[in-house]
Amino acid sequence: MRSKAELESAIAKGGRAALVINARSRRGRRLYGRARRMLREAGVDVVHVFPVTDPTRLRELFSDVLALEPDLVVVGGGDGTVAEAVGHLAHRDIALGILPLGTTNNFARSLELPMDLPGAVRTLAVGEPSGGKVADVDVGWFESTGDPQGEGPAGDREHIFANMVSLGLSVQVAEKVPHALKRFLGRPAYALTAARLLPGHRAFTARITIDGETRELATHQLNIANGAHYSGQRIARDASPDDRLLAVYRLGDERRLRLASATARHVLTGQWRSLDDDAFLTTGHVEIETDPPMRVDVDGEIRGTTPVSIRLRGNALRVIVPQTFVDT
Template identity: 75%
Template structure:
């Protein structure tokens, strides 16, 4: 592995770069041409360009990307597209650049990237290479899982960080993730939010769908094991965050994808109104809250069991079912970030 300055120098000296743009993302189709123009004006050249019109084929497309042995892979799309890239680029001597073209762009926000296209392109031109954390998720196979190869085939590293210990390609219940593991109401929302409503309203589509589903949603009991401690709680929503944002909002002022911590937190208890009030607090006060508050459990390894067993959303996709284990892979992903980003 090259040092970060060595990789950065190779990229700026004209190293091999590949561009992947999801033309089906919220803004990808509309801004594809603009993105190509801005990248060219910034002097960024690509050995290969992959406009993605079939997101279901992203997994196999990244096999072609890696075969080119790039120094930089620029990905334009939403959190789902970026998460696919993260799964393939973790523990590799390749930098990930992000053009935020999705609905919430949680990972881009966590990297402190500008959300406008000219600003994001400027970071690709003038930014630096940093190492950030990712997470490793392992659960049981989710209900209705496609067992024909939905899991990433990229050498999902175990908690030891050994990129050679790969998850079996037919096991959709093991996955590297960039931003968030969640269970509860948000999973039902992700499954049921109308695609066209999301395309028209963006983030608001999730809130409207949640409001429709909440009156019928049943609370669950979660048992959380961290080290030698066990915590039990009733709730409608439980999250394990590697990144700093959820639903486009900051989780806590000191949360970061480069802090060597997973943040475990629930929203409310078993009462539905408490979920609504806790969500409102999260939206309104997240940028002032701290991970030191009692609302958060911070760790690098957590085991979660639920009663009843639940499907689990991993960066926007149903990837497993409780019980689940989530681990941190520190400094496992190389990314291009603004010069102001604090790289630890």
């Protein structure tokens, strides 16, 4: 593995780069051509472009990407596309660059990347005065019950996640949100879908074990975050994908109205709250059981059911971030 400075130097000197862009994401289809042109004008030498029109092929496509032995893989798309890339690029001597073209872009926000395309492209031009830098950040690793993936030679990588593991109402919302509404409204489509589904959602009991101590709580929504954003909003001012911590927190208790008020509080006050607050449990390893068993949402994809074990892998991913990002 090269040092971060060595990898950054290789990229700045025109190292081999590949572009994977989800042409079916909310903005990817519209901005595909513009993104290619802007990268070229910024001096990012993309040797091969992989436009993705069938997201089910992402996994096999990354085998072709890695065969190029790139120094930089630029991914244009939403959280699902980025999450797939993270699983393939973690623990490798390759930097991940992100063009946030999705609806919520949670992991890109956690990396403090510009949400506009010109700003994101400028960040990728390392070596330039307005360019970014190579940093190493944390990823998560999980193991759930009945996960249909995660077997075979690449099994360990299939368990890596970028931003968050979720249980509860958000799983139903992710499945039920109309694609047309999401394309038209963006993030508010999730809130509207949640409001429609909440009256019929049943609370569950979660048993959370950290360092041998088990806590039991009731809720409609439980999140385990490696990143700093949920639904496009910051969860705490000091949360970061580079803090060596998983943040475990619930939204409300077993009462449905508490979920609504807790979600509103999350949106309004997340940027001022701290991980030291009582609302959060922070750890590097957590075990979760639920009654009844709950489906496990991992970066927007259903991956088995509880019980689920979640661990942190510190500094496992090389990424291009703004110069202002605090790299520890």
